[in-house]
Amino acid sequence: MKIIVDRTKCTGLGICESLAPEVFEVDDAGDLVLKTETVPAGTLADVEEAIAGCPTEALRLES
Amino acid sequence: MGPGHLVVVGASLAGLRAVEAARKDGFDGRITLVGAERHLPYDRPPLSKEFLDATGEQGTMPAFRTEEVLRADLGVELLLGTPATFLDTRNRAVGVGGQSIGYDALVIATGSTARQLPGMRGLDGVHTLRTVDDAVAVRRALDTGARTVVIGAGFIGAETAAAARKRGLDVVVVEAQPTPLVRAVGETMGGALASLHLRHGTDLRCGVSVTALEGEGRIERVRLSDGTALDADLVVVGAGAVPATDWLEGSGLTLDNGVVCDETLFTGAEGVYAAGDVARWHNPLFDRPMRLEHWTSAAEQGALAARNALNPAAARGYSTVPYFWSDQYDTRIQFVGIPEADEISVVDGDIERDHRGVALYRAGDRLVGALAVNRPTEIMKYRGLITRGASWADALTFAQTRRKARETAHA
Numbered sequence: 019m020k021i022i023v024d025r026t027k028c029t030g031l032g033i034c035e036s037l038a039p040e041v042f043e044v045d046d047a048g049d050l051v052l053k054t055e056t057v058p059a060g061t062l063a064d065v066e067e068a069i070a071g072c073p074t075e076a077l078r079l080e081s
Numbered sequence: 082m083g084p085g086h087l088v089v090v091g092a093s094l095a096g097l098r099a100v101e102a103a104r105k106d107g108f109d110g111r112i113t114l115v116g117a118e119r120h121l122p123y124d125r126p127p128l129s130k131e132f133l134d135a136t137g138e139q140g141t142m143p144a145f146r147t148e149e150v151l152r153a154d155l156g157v158e159l160l161l162g163t164p165a166t167f168l169d170t171r172n173r174a175v176g177v178g179g180q181s182i183g184y185d186a187l188v189i190a191t192g193s194t195a196r197q198l199p200g201m202r203g204l205d206g207v208h209t210l211r212t213v214d215d216a217v218a219v220r221r222a223l224d225t226g227a228r229t230v231v232i233g234a235g236f237i238g239a240e241t242a243a244a245a246r247k248r249g250l251d252v253v254v255v256e257a258q259p260t261p262l263v264r265a266v267g268e269t270m271g272g273a274l275a276s277l278h279l280r281h282g283t284d285l286r287c288g289v290s291v292t293a294l295e296g297e298g299r300i301e302r303v304r305l306s307d308g309t310a311l312d313a314d315l316v317v318v319g320a321g322a323v324p325a326t327d328w329l330e331g332s333g334l335t336l337d338n339g340v341v342c343d344e345t346l347f348t349g350a351e352g353v354y355a356a357g358d359v360a361r362w363h364n365p366l367f368d369r370p371m372r373l374e375h376w377t378s379a380a381e382q383g384a385l386a387a388r389n390a391l392n393p394a395a396a397r398g399y400s401t402v403p404y405f406w407s408d409q410y411d412t413r414i415q416f417v418g419i420p421e422a423d424e425i426s427v428v429d430g431d432i433e434r435d436h437r438g439v440a441l442y443r444a445g446d447r448l449v450g451a452l453a454v455n456r457p458t459e460i461m462k463y464r465g466l467i468t469r470g471a472s473w474a475d476a477l478t479f480a481q482t483r484r485k486a487r488e489t490a491h492a
Contacts, residue, residue, distance in 0.1 A: 030457050032461040033404070033461075036404070036417075039461070045457075046487075047457075048457040
């Protein structure tokens with residue numbers, strides 16, 4: 019499963035980072051960095067919560 | 082629960098998330114979504130931010146879903162522009178537009194309404210900023226170059242002032258408290274953030290209150306307690322919000338600054354749960370009742386309230402570290418946790434001088450809050466620490482590590 023960020027929507031609010039910090043991190047400039055492009059084992063539920071929790075609906079999964 | 086009728090009262094973020102969660106979990110019964118506004122569910126945070134920056138008719142309503150998605154894909158019956166008028170828990174019914182609608186499970190998500198000021202009704206040019214209709218009216222006034230007075234230096238007020246300044250308009254912000262944002266971030270940091278207004282040419286007047294709104298049918302001036310009269314074409318009232326519980330009077334639910342709920346958002350009436358701004362629930366993480374007016378908690382509570390209402394036997398508690406953000410001028414302000422603290426320590430940067438830095442909030446020996454100003458990479462790390470119940474000492478050590486790493490990176 020690949021994680022896709024829509025850069026036109028993301029504003030770096032960081033909710034994804036707080037829900038799945040092993041995958042998402044907002045950098046110093048406020049841009050979202052994917053620490054990995056695919057969902058690490060055991061984190062799917064967290065990643066799905068992060069996707070649901072994104073206020074700008076900028077995240078999705080692609081299989 | 083097998084097929085039945087889920088009624089969700091309140092068609093904003095929490096209500097939308099309630100119906101979406103129900104369908105996601107496979108609920109195939111009937112769902113009715115009741116909204117006081119005539120609009121489809123839309124996103125409120127942009128209304129005081131980028132929505133105000135658009136001019137004329139550009140900048141559309143930030144609707145979450147199309148009507149087709151709601152009706153066809155999610156199978157939701159929409160009753161919009163029809164506020165609920167009563168709740169009868171004994172007969173399990175909600176009053177909407179003169180009829181009584183039965184429910185098997187009910188989610189109350191009626192949100193909050195902007196607090197009005199005495200004398201503002203009947204005066205054109207005076208607005209609160211809560212709904213998209215409010216935002217359209219405020220934007221139209223800004224389009225005409227209105228001399229703007231903002232009452233209340235909270236987030237709505239500050240964001241509105243920033244939008245007016247961005248257009249080069251004169252803005253006065255009047256705040257009754259000695260510093261802005263006291264309830265949100267505490268007095269010390271509220272004072273530090275006041276400098277943002279000064280830097281951007283907003284005339285901030287703290288410690289004065291409004292004594293009268295004057296004009297013949299339309300606002301002409303605002304009178305203050307220090308005797309000043311401010312000429313104005315537009316007045317935006319950002320005086321906070323009150324939970325929308327009027328329709329629940331006499332329902333038997335406990336109303337006390339919101340609908341009082343337990344950890345699972347259960348109201349005490351069978352099948353009835355509450356979510357979002359209207360819900361005052363027990364947050365186990367801080368072991369206290371809370372009512373939040375934040376995007377994140379509205380979204381999360383909406384989904385959980387529906388799940389718990391449909392399957393009470395497996396109801397889960399809602400535990401969260403509150404999070405909110407605000408964009409003012411070119412500054413992003415983020416806060417996690419709670420601002421009531423025994424001590425506040427700036428651990429990175431200088432918030433007042435540079436509008437950049439991190440402040441930590443201590444209660445007892447625990448980290449309970451963190452404020453980040455233009456430090457977007459820091460904030461969620463502290464949310465993690467608060468969630469894990471980190472001690473103050475651990476938080477300070479962590480902050481030192483972060484600061485050193487930053488200095489090394491910039492060396």
